[in-house]
Amino acid sequence: MSLLAVSRITKRFGGLVAVNDASLVVEQGSITGLIGPNGAGKTTLFAVISGFEAPSEGQIRFDGRDITALPTHVRAKEGIARTFQIVQPFAGLSVAENIAVGAHLRHARRDDALALARDVARRVGLGAELDKSAASLTVAGRKRLELARALATGPKLLLLDEVLAGLNPSEIRDIVPVIRAIRDEGVTILMIEHVMQAVMNLCERVYVLAQGRIIAEGEPRQVCEDQAVIEAYLGKGAAARLSARAGGAHG
Amino acid sequence: MTGRALMPILVAALLIGAIPLFVSANTVLNFLVFTLIIALAAQGWNILGGYGGQFSFGHAAFFGTGAYAAAILQSRFGINAWAAFAIGIAAGAAIGWIIGYLSFRSGLRGSYFALVTLAFAEVFRILANASAITGGAAGLLVKLDVRPENFQFASRAVFVWIALALVVAVLVLTAWIERSRFGAQLVAVRENEGAAKALGVDTLKVKLTAIALSAGVTAAAGALYVQYFLYIDANIAYGTWISVEALLAPIIGGAGTVLGPLVGAVTLHGLGEITKTLAGRVPGIDLVAFGALLIVAVAFAPDGIIGLARRLRARIGGGGGA
Ligand SMILES: Nc1ncnc2c1ncn2[C@@H]1O[C@H](COP(=O)(O)OP(=O)(O)OP(=O)(O)O)[C@@H](O)[C@H]1O
Numbered sequence: 001m002s003l004l005a006v007s008r009i010t011k012r013f014g015g016l017v018a019v020n021d022a023s024l025v026v027e028q029g030s031i032t033g034l035i036g037p038n039g040a041g042k043t044t045l046f047a048v049i050s051g052f053e054a055p056s057e058g059q060i061r062f063d064g065r066d067i068t069a070l071p072t073h074v075r076a077k078e079g080i081a082r083t084f085q086i087v088q089p090f091a092g093l094s095v096a097e098n099i100a101v102g103a104h105l106r107h108a109r110r111d112d113a114l115a116l117a118r119d120v121a122r123r124v125g126l127g128a129e130l131d132k133s134a135a136s137l138t139v140a141g142r143k144r145l146e147l148a149r150a151l152a153t154g155p156k157l158l159l160l161d162e163v164l165a166g167l168n169p170s171e172i173r174d175i176v177p178v179i180r181a182i183r184d185e186g187v188t189i190l191m192i193e194h195v196m197q198a199v200m201n202l203c204e205r206v207y208v209l210a211q212g213r214i215i216a217e218g219e220p221r222q223v224c225e226d227q228a229v230i231e232a233y234l235g236k237g238a239a240a241r242l243s244a245r246a247g248g249a250h251g
Numbered sequence: 252m253t254g255r256a257l258m259p260i261l262v263a264a265l266l267i268g269a270i271p272l273f274v275s276a277n278t279v280l281n282f283l284v285f286t287l288i289i290a291l292a293a294q295g296w297n298i299l300g301g302y303g304g305q306f307s308f309g310h311a312a313f314f315g316t317g318a319y320a321a322a323i324l325q326s327r328f329g330i331n332a333w334a335a336f337a338i339g340i341a342a343g344a345a346i347g348w349i350i351g352y353l354s355f356r357s358g359l360r361g362s363y364f365a366l367v368t369l370a371f372a373e374v375f376r377i378l379a380n381a382s383a384i385t386g387g388a389a390g391l392l393v394k395l396d397v398r399p400e401n402f403q404f405a406s407r408a409v410f411v412w413i414a415l416a417l418v419v420a421v422l423v424l425t426a427w428i429e430r431s432r433f434g435a436q437l438v439a440v441r442e443n444e445g446a447a448k449a450l451g452v453d454t455l456k457v458k459l460t461a462i463a464l465s466a467g468v469t470a471a472a473g474a475l476y477v478q479y480f481l482y483i484d485a486n487i488a489y490g491t492w493i494s495v496e497a498l499l500a501p502i503i504g505g506a507g508t509v510l511g512p513l514v515g516a517v518t519l520h521g522l523g524e525i526t527k528t529l530a531g532r533v534p535g536i537d538l539v540a541f542g543a544l545l546i547v548a549v550a551f552a553p554d555g556i557i558g559l560a561r562r563l564r565a566r567i568g569g570g571g572g573a
């Protein structure tokens with residue numbers, strides 16, 4: 001059964017159409033990728049799914065229920081958690097307190113929330129930074145904090161917006177297994193990602209968004225060879241030039 | 252709640268509560284009651300402003316509502332003073348919730364929220380100054396009838412202890428908030444509202460709860476003012492002076508800390524008294540001292556006196572302090 005079904009979502013900002021008639025489904029237990037060039041509308045689509053922006057048209061179904069009209073915090077309660085591409089830490093609080101805010105969603109008592117926060121911090125590799133101020137974390141640390149806070153809400157679906165951006169290759173190597181482990185423990189994941197190596201590694205299925213439209217979907221490898229996708233990234237005629245060059249190299 | 256959180260509260264309560272046992276000068280006791288009333292009003296502000304990050308510039312709206320409700324119910328309707336006191340708190344909380352609903356529902360924050368609260372307080376002041384039930388510009392007297400059941404006492408010391416009991420009750424309430432889910436969510440709203448929402452925090456509900464609590468506490472200060480001075484008028488009840496006192500004390504003492512408002516109120520008014528004594532009766536000299544203190548605080552102790560103390564302790568203790 002699909003956990004999330006986005007159907008024919010359009011989002012306009014004044015005259016600008018950021019998302020244009022986009023549909024996708026995320027299967028229960030999968031890691032699904034959402035890729036596309038800068039400004040394609042990926043983050044906007046996440047904002048619509050998580051309830052930060054109301055769609056101009058279309059419908060979001062989650063766990064078999066129409067959630068299009070629900071406010072953000074209710075969607076979180078239903079089991080949708082997101083991270084922010086531009087990290088949004090509670091800067092004045094410690095790492096543990098940051099994560100505890102997420103943990104409080106399903107735990108009323110402070111001790112329980114803090115215990116869960118410690119547990120989640122260990123899972124994402126922040127175990128040693130619990131008492132540090134969130135403001136003092138490195139970029140990689142802040143990305144992990146985004147992940148930890150979202151995870152602490154006990155979600156069914158995790159929306160990850162470029163959690164690997166700005167990390168160096170060794171940091172990426174460290175966090176990829178963390179993401180896979182989260183899925184293996186039963187959390188479905190939809191991730192926006194530019195780091196293709198990680199997309200290839202993690203995702204079973206990928207959607208490609210360009211100029212607000214879904215232009216391709218399928219297995220990562222197959223999508224990367226898609227003519228329309230190559231042109232969306234590299235410009236018109238790029239696919240033909242590339243294959244011509246490949247042909248020339250052979251001959 | 253752990254003993255560690257309650258210990259400083261107990262110490263502060265004993266220190267202040269002991270003063271009337273050794274000093275009987277009216278000026279000192281007056282000073283204490285007045286300072287505690289300000290501290291109480293400031294504690295109210297601190298819940299919404301210090302913990303919730305919603306800076307109100309119009310807490311007079313709540314102080315005045317508590318004061319007028321207590322005064323009117325007693326003098327016009329003959330309701331028992333203690334009951335009037337309780338109703339005054341409830342009325343303040345209700346006004347807080349309504350102002351909160353109107354402004355938070357429409358997404359007001361930052362300086363816009365501050366301006367709207369200021370506007371409400373000013374409107375209330377003008378209305379109270381003009382309407383009959385509040386006694387208009389002449390103000391309203393509560394009949395002198397010194398009996399405990401009337402919330403009136405011959406001894407000023409008793410008032411010190413009652414004011415102190417209220418301040419301590421709110422200290423305990425604040426310490427509880429600090430360690431509760433509501434408190435964690437309130438601070439999350441202050442730090443980053445969008446992130447809080449994404450983590451399932453019902454930000455509107457959290458802010459409304461905070462403003463109702465905040466307003467109720469500040470209304471208690473207003474009602475207590477009436478019981479002590481047995482007089483109220485529009486410029487006292489809804490005047491800007493109390494809005495300023497309510498926010499200045501936490502900022503000087505440490506906004507978003509349990510003891511900040513009390514420490515700030517004592518520092519501000521202690522300093523005010525000292526300057527008055529030293530500089531003689533130069534009009535407004537205590538205000539000059541307030542201003543100077545505010546500048547010093549903003550420049551050198553952005554987290555107030557409590558924040559400064561924590562940093563010093565952390566440095567002396569080699570980073571071991573909390
Ligand atoms: N709140 C907004 N108001 C107006 N325009 C917006 C708003 N949010 C996004 N946009 C515009 O919508 C388009 C899509 O932006 P979006 O951030 O969704 O792209 P993206 O695919 O996430 O890009 P990136 O890979 O750079 O993160 C952009 O042109 C952006 O400027």
Ligand SMILES: [Mg+2]
Nearest residue numbers: 042043044085
């Ligand atoms: Mg984006």
